[in-house]
Amino acid sequence: MFGAISIFLYTCVYTPLKSVTPLTVFVGAIPGAIPFMLGWVAATNNFGIEAGFLFIIQFFWQFPHFWAIGWLQFEEYKKAGFNMLPMGTKDKGAIKQIIFYTVIMILVSVAPVLKVSGAFYIYPITAVIVALLGVLMLYYGLKLYKSEENVDARKLMLSSVLYITVVQIIYVVDKFLH
Numbered sequence: 001m002f003g004a005i006s007i008f009l010y011t012c013v014y015t016p017l018k019s020v021t022p023l024t025v026f027v028g029a030i031p032g033a034i035p036f037m038l039g040w041v042a043a044t045n046n047f048g049i050e051a052g053f054l055f056i057i058q059f060f061w062q063f064p065h066f067w068a069i070g071w072l073q074f075e076e077y078k079k080a081g082f083n084m085l086p087m088g089t090k091d092k093g094a095i096k097q098i099i100f101y102t103v104i105m106i107l108v109s110v111a112p113v114l115k116v117s118g119a120f121y122i123y124p125i126t127a128v129i130v131a132l133l134g135v136l137m138l139y140y141g142l143k144l145y146k147s148e149e150n151v152d153a154r155k156l157m158l159s160s161v162l163y164i165t166v167v168q169i170i171y172v173v174d175k176f177l178h
Helices: 002-017 024-044 049-072 074-080 092-114 124-147 150-177
Strands: none
Touching: 002 024, 024 049, 049 074, 049 092, 049 124, 049 150, 092 124, 124 150
């Protein structure tokens, strides 16, 4: 069911909204976060707060990731009539939102160390590693704020890919250590 919802939202809502509103990234973050959540459900046969936490982590990660891409491809998206940055502008306001969502992403990514996420909890060392990876993204977000240069947007985008890849691996490894 969630797979179908994801496909429907992506094809019938997210894609058409690209030319209408910058809120398209918010809408696209929902089907983008569903697979992370479904991984937990498939592995545990349990749909609970754990799956919700994984959804929220992936959901908030997508904003700095896609807005970094939106920054890099701003002119091309504009020519195509797509609004992929917050408020449709390439400015410090967009970068402030990138920074804000990066901070939220870091907080929700380390929250399982507090054992507030059911059976999905992590060791303190795991939380430190996850936080450091998030701080790397935040660093590049702050560099982008200072420079407003594509080179820093590219570093942010690449650090976001590193983040989401390594964090997922770390979560799985941590789970096997419990």
